[in-house]
Amino acid sequence: MWRRLSFFCPKSSLRLAKDGISCKEKNPFITFVLGGPGSGKGTQCEKIVENFGFTHLSAGDLLRKEISSNSENGAMILDTIKEGKIVPSNVTVILIKKAIESSKNYKFLIDGFPRSDENRIAFEQIIGVEPDIVLFFDCPEEEMVKRVLSRNQGRVDDNIETIKKRLQVFHSLNLPVINHYLERGKLHKINAVGTVEEIFENVRPIFAAYKKIMK
Ligand code: UP5
Numbered sequence: 001m002w003r004r005l006s007f008f009c010p011k012s013s014l015r016l017a018k019d020g021i022s023c024k025e026k027n028p029f030i031t032f033v034l035g036g037p038g039s040g041k042g043t044q045c046e047k048i049v050e051n052f053g054f055t056h057l058s059a060g061d062l063l064r065k066e067i068s069s070n071s072e073n074g075a076m077i078l079d080t081i082k083e084g085k086i087v088p089s090n091v092t093v094i095l096i097k098k099a100i101e102s103s104k105n106y107k108f109l110i111d112g113f114p115r116s117d118e119n120r121i122a123f124e125q126i127i128g129v130e131p132d133i134v135l136f137f138d139c140p141e142e143e144m145v146k147r148v149l150s151r152n153q154g155r156v157d158d159n160i161e162t163i164k165k166r167l168q169v170f171h172s173l174n175l176p177v178i179n180h181y182l183e184r185g186k187l188h189k190i191n192a193v194g195t196v197e198e199i200f201e202n203v204r205p206i207f208a209a210y211k212k213i214m215k
């Protein structure tokens with residue numbers, strides 16, 4: 001409760017406007033955005049950014065940037081993504097931490113992370129905070145496969161073999177994370193079937209409720 005009060009205090013926005021402070025000091029408002037491959041996480045995050053002023057951090061995008069910037073982990077990350085497996089937690093958490101700390105914003109959507117209990121625990125240990133809310137875009141497999149295969153953005157993992165592996169990993173490792181937040185009362189499950197606008201109309205009230213408390 002204290003963290004929420006601090007988030008809603010107008011003074012906190014002044015404190016948080018500083019650059020280069022640690023995640024814990026920054027006391028960010030964190031939303032984890034979960035769901036299977038192609039469930040529409042990235043698409044809905046764009047809508048939340050437009051409407052509620054969050055900063056969108058896609059863990060997958062941060063990892064793909066590491067590959068294209070030829071970082072020391074680039075080859076390992078590329079191999080892992082091609083296999084639909086999960087990149088070691090510390091690599092991803094450090095990228096998220098840097099992105100939070102270098103942002104002037106204090107409201108973050110962390111999209112596609114945590115993908116396993118190990119990811120979740122590493123985030124809690126390294127970053128030292130827990131999410132305020134967790135969104136889960138619930139989408140049937142058939143629809144997810146159809147969307148990913150028609151995306152046509154040249155992603156190395158958008159082929160049927162890798163999609164099957166991504167789905168397996170989602171079921172075995174990501175669903176326990178979703179259940180963890182369900183048990184903690186933080187989970188908002190959203191039906192991810194319909195048009196982008198229809199789905200967003202189910203997302204909007206979640207954030208609108210927080211906006212009301214801020215006033
Ligand atoms: N689309 C969206 N909404 C639609 C709708 N309502 N109706 C019709 N079409 C819709 O959407 C996918 C496609 O569907 C798009 O073409 C969109 O226009 C359309 P998108 O919003 O991109 O879905 P999203 O859920 O973001 O799908 P994505 O493929 O990005 O999810 P993944 O979780 O599989 O991918 P991510 O980039 O997060 O991760 C990729 C890989 O990186 C992982 O498999 C893993 O190997 C690695 N990774 C880690 O190891 N650790 C991490 O923490 C994160 C990633």
Ligand code: MG
Pocket residue numbers: 041042058060112
């Ligand atoms: Mg995405």
